Amino acid sequence: MATTDNEVKELIKREYEHGFVTEIETDSFEPGLNEDVIRRLSEIKQEPEFMLNWRLKAYRRWLEMDDPTWAHVDYPRMDYNSISYYSAPKKKEDMPQSLDEVDPELLRTYEKLGIPLHEREKLAGVAVDAVFDSVSIGTTFKDQLAEAGVIFCPISEAVQKYPELVEKYLGSVVPAGDNFFAALNSAVFSDGSFVYIPKGVRCPLELSTYFRINAANTGQFERTLIIADAGSHVSYLEGCTAPMRDENQLHAAVVELVALDDAQIKYSTVQNWYPGDEHGKGGIYNFVTKRGACLGDRSKISWTQVETGSAVTWKYPSCILKGDNSVGEFYSVALTHNYQQADTGTKMIHLGKNTTSTIISKGISAGRSSNAYRGLVKFQPGAEGARNFTQCDSLLIGDRCGAHTFPYIESKNKSAIVEHEATTSKVSDEQMFLCRQRGIDPEQAVSMIVNGFCKEVFKELPMEFAVEAGKLLEVSLEGSVG
Amino acid sequence: MLSIKNLHASVEGKEILKGINLEIKAGEVHAIMGPNGSGKSTLSQVLAGNEAFEVTSGEVTLNGENLLELETEKRAREGIFLAFQYPVEIPGVSNLQFLRTAVNAMRTHRGEDEMNAAEFMKLAKKVSQQVDLDPAFLKRGVNEGFSGGEKKRNEILQALLLQPKLAILDETDSGLDIDALKVVSDGVNALRAEDRAILMVTHYQRLLNHIVPDYVHVLAGGRIVKSGGRELALELEERGYSWLGVEDEEAAAH
Numbered sequence: 001m002a003t004t005d006n007e008v009k010e011l012i013k014r015e016y017e018h019g020f021v022t023e024i025e026t027d028s029f030e031p032g033l034n035e036d037v038i039r040r041l042s043e044i045k046q047e048p049e050f051m052l053n054w055r056l057k058a059y060r061r062w063l064e065m066d067d068p069t070w071a072h073v074d075y076p077r078m079d080y081n082s083i084s085y086y087s088a089p090k091k092k093e094d095m096p097q098s099l100d101e102v103d104p105e106l107l108r109t110y111e112k113l114g115i116p117l118h119e120r121e122k123l124a125g126v127a128v129d130a131v132f133d134s135v136s137i138g139t140t141f142k143d144q145l146a147e148a149g150v151i152f153c154p155i156s157e158a159v160q161k162y163p164e165l166v167e168k169y170l171g172s173v174v175p176a177g178d179n180f181f182a183a184l185n186s187a188v189f190s191d192g193s194f195v196y197i198p199k200g201v202r203c204p205l206e207l208s209t210y211f212r213i214n215a216a217n218t219g220q221f222e223r224t225l226i227i228a229d230a231g232s233h234v235s236y237l238e239g240c241t242a243p244m245r246d247e248n249q250l251h252a253a254v255v256e257l258v259a260l261d262d263a264q265i266k267y268s269t270v271q272n273w274y275p276g277d278e279h280g281k282g283g284i285y286n287f288v289t290k291r292g293a294c295l296g297d298r299s300k301i302s303w304t305q306v307e308t309g310s311a312v313t314w315k316y317p318s319c320i321l322k323g324d325n326s327v328g329e330f331y332s333v334a335l336t337h338n339y340q341q342a343d344t345g346t347k348m349i350h351l352g353k354n355t356t357s358t359i360i361s362k363g364i365s366a367g368r369s370s371n372a373y374r375g376l377v378k379f380q381p382g383a384e385g386a387r388n389f390t391q392c393d394s395l396l397i398g399d400r401c402g403a404h405t406f407p408y409i410e411s412k413n414k415s416a417i418v419e420h421e422a423t424t425s426k427v428s429d430e431q432m433f434l435c436r437q438r439g440i441d442p443e444q445a446v447s448m449i450v451n452g453f454c455k456e457v458f459k460e461l462p463m464e465f466a467v468e469a470g471k472l473l474e475v476s477l478e479g480s481v482g
Numbered sequence: 483m484l485s486i487k488n489l490h491a492s493v494e495g496k497e498i499l500k501g502i503n504l505e506i507k508a509g510e511v512h513a514i515m516g517p518n519g520s521g522k523s524t525l526s527q528v529l530a531g532n533e534a535f536e537v538t539s540g541e542v543t544l545n546g547e548n549l550l551e552l553e554t555e556k557r558a559r560e561g562i563f564l565a566f567q568y569p570v571e572i573p574g575v576s577n578l579q580f581l582r583t584a585v586n587a588m589r590t591h592r593g594e595d596e597m598n599a600a601e602f603m604k605l606a607k608k609v610s611q612q613v614d615l616d617p618a619f620l621k622r623g624v625n626e627g628f629s630g631g632e633k634k635r636n637e638i639l640q641a642l643l644l645q646p647k648l649a650i651l652d653e654t655d656s657g658l659d660i661d662a663l664k665v666v667s668d669g670v671n672a673l674r675a676e677d678r679a680i681l682m683v684t685h686y687q688r689l690l691n692h693i694v695p696d697y698v699h700v701l702a703g704g705r706i707v708k709s710g711g712r713e714l715a716l717e718l719e720e721r722g723y724s725w726l727g728v729e730d731e732e733a734a735a736h
Contacts, residue, residue: 429534430570437530438584438640439558439591448583452574452623
C-alpha cells in the first residue's frame with residue numbers, strides 16, 4: 001500500500017542521536033599493526049611479561065588466519081594496517097585520581113549519553129566502568145564493591161593487580177586463536193572490564209560498562225572477563241554508542257564469562273553503535289566474540305541482547321554447559337534498517353548431564369536491511385538428559401528487507417531433547433489500520449507492535465535497560481510499516 | 483452529522499460503491515442491510531479511511547468537514563469509530579496498553595490531560611464489566627486467543643471507552659450466540675445518545691430486534707436501492723431481497 005510504504009520510509013529516516021564527536025586531545029598510535037605496535041601497547045600499559053607473550057602469540061596466530069566469510073553479511077575486506085590500535089584521551093598530568101580530575105569535556109560526553117557518573121548513578125544503584133575509545137576513565141562505587149569483596153576494574157588494572165586470576169582465566173573460554181577477530185583482539189586489546197565475584201557473594205550492585213568509540217580511524221578492541229566464583233551472583237550491563245562518521249570503524253571485542261558451581265551471571269547488552277546513514281554509508285563493523293563457560297554444577301549464564309546499531313553485526317553470545325545441571329540462556333532482539341546487516345545468534349554446547357538451554361531470538365528487519373539468526377545447539381555424548389528450547393521469530397517491516405534463519409542441531413546423545421519453533425510475520429496492514437482507526441499515530445503503532453513482538457526478551461532485561469531498549473526501538477524505527 | 487454524496491469507491495481497480503447517498507443526523511440509528519458482496523463492508527471501511535480502498539468520486543462530510551481529506555487516525559480523533567467484523571490480533575501488546583494509548587490519543591487531540599495508568603485501569607475495569615468481559619482480558623494481548631464473541635465484545639468495549647460521534651458497526655452480530663448478542667446489543671444501546679449516531683451494517687434482521695434502528699437502507703450492487711423505517715427490515719426477513727430486483731450473490735453462487 002502506498003501510504004504505508006511512506007510510513008515505513010518516515011520511520012526509518014530518523015537520525016542517529018548519539019552522533020556527536022567529543023573534541024579532546026588524544027594520544028594515538030599511527031595506523032598500522034606489527035609486533036612493535038603490540039610491544040609498545042604492552043609497555044604503555046606496564047604489563048607483565050606473560051601478557052606481552054600472550055599477545056604476541058595471538059598476533060602470530062592471527063597472521064595465519066583469514067577474515068571469516070561464512071556469515072550472511074557483505075562488506076569490503078578491511079585494511080588492518082589503516083587502523084590505529086591505541087587511542088587514549090590525553091592526560092593533563094598523570095592518571096586522574098578522582099572524577100573531579102577527569103577532563104570535563106569527557107564528562108559532558110557522558111552527560112549527553114545520559115550516563116552521569118555522579119550522584120544520579122548512585123541513586124540508580126549502578127556502578128559504571130566507562131570505556132572511552134580504549135581506556136577506562138573512572139570506575140564508580142569501587143569502595144562499596146570492595147566491601148563485598150567484588151573486584152570491578154579496568155582489565156588493564158587487573159593485569160597488574162590480579163595477574164594470577166587474569167593469567168588463569170584470560171583466553172580460557174575464548175582461546176586466542178578461536179577465530180580471526182578474537183585473535184586480533186587478543187593481540188591488541190587495549191582495555192575493557194574485569195569482574196571477580198568471590199565465593200557466595202551476591203554482587204550488591206548491577207555492574208555496568210558504557211563503551212564509546214570517539215576518535216576517527218580507531219578500532220575498539222575491548223576485552224571483558226567476568227569470573228563468578230562458587231555460589232555467587234552478578235548482573236552486568238553494557239551499553240555502546242559511537243559518533244557518526246562516514247568511514248567504517250571496527251569494533252572487535254571479546255567477552256569471556258566463567259561461572260563456577262552454583263554461580264549465576266546475567267549479561268545484558270544494549271548495542272547502539274552508529275549504524276551508518278540511510279544510504280548505507282559509514283557505521284561500525286561490530287565483530288564480537290562472546291562466550292560463557294558454565295564450568296560448575298548448577299551454574300547459570302544468561303545473555304540478553306538488544307542490537308539496534310552497527311552497519312554490520314557478527315555476534316554469537318554462547319554458552320558452554322560443562323557443569324551438570326547447568327543452564328544457558330540467550331534472549332535477543334536484533335533490529336536492522338536501511339542497509340544494516342546482522343548475522344547473530346548463539347551456540348549452546350551441552351557437555352554436562354541434565355544441562356538445559358533456552359534460546360529466544362526476535363529479529364526485526366526494515367528498510368533494505370538483512371537480518372539473520374544463526375544458531376548451533378550441540379549435545380555431546382556426556383550430555384545425558386539435556387534439553388534445549390529454541391524459538392526464532394522474524395518480523396518484517398516493508399517489503400525490501402530480508403530475514404533468514406540458520407539453525408543447526410548436532411546431537412551425539414540420544415536422550416537429549418530439542419524443540420525448535422520459528423515464525424516469520426509482517427507488521428500487517430490490518431494491524432496498522434486497527435491502531436490508526438483508534439486514533440493512534442502510525443509511528444506509535446509500529447513501535448507498539450514491535451515492542452509487543454519483543455516482549456519476551458524485554459522482560460529479561462534489568463528495569464532501566466528495558467525502558468532504554470523500548471525507547472531505542474522507537475528511535476530506530478521512526479516511521480515504518482508495509 | 484454525516485453526509486455522503488454520490489460516493490464511488492473501488493478496490494484493486496474494481497468499483498464496489500457506485501454512488502452512495504446517505505444523510506445521518508445526530509441521535510439517529512441507521513441500519514444498512516443487503517446481500518453479500520453488495521458493498522456494505524466496503525462502505526464502512528471507506529468511511530473509516532482504509533487505504534486499501536480508493537475513493538474515485540463523491541464527497542463525505544462529518545459535521546461539515548471534508549472527511550475524505552483526513553487520514554485514518556485523524557478521522558478517528560474526529561469521532562469516527564469502526565467496530566471491525568474480523569478484529570485482528572496484536573500479539574504481545576496488552577489490551578490495556580492499546581486501549582490507554584488510543585484513549586490518550588483522543589484526549590490529547592481534544593486538549594485534555596492524558597489518563598494515568600491507575601485512572602485508566604479503573605475506567606477500563608468498569609467498562610469491561612459492562613460488556614461482560616472478565617477484566618483479565620485487559621492484560622492479554624489485543625484479541626490474542628480471544629474467541630469470536632470475545633473479540634466482538636472487545637470492539638464494543640472500545641466504542642464505550644472512546645465515546646465516538648459516529649459508531650460504525652460492521653457485522654457486529656455475526657458469529658454471536660444469543661447470550662453474546664444480548665450483551666453486545668446492550669453495549670450498543672448504551673452508546674445511543676442525542677449527540678451520537680450509529681451506523682449498523684448487518685446481514686441479518688435479528689440484530690435489529692435488539693437494537694431498534696430509526697432507518698433501514700438496502701444496499702445492493704454498490705447503491706442504496708431502498709430506504710425505509712424499521713418495518714423494512716422485517717419485510718426483508720420475510721420476503722428476501724428478490725422483490726427489490728436484487729440478487730443475493732451468495733444465494734446465486736450456491
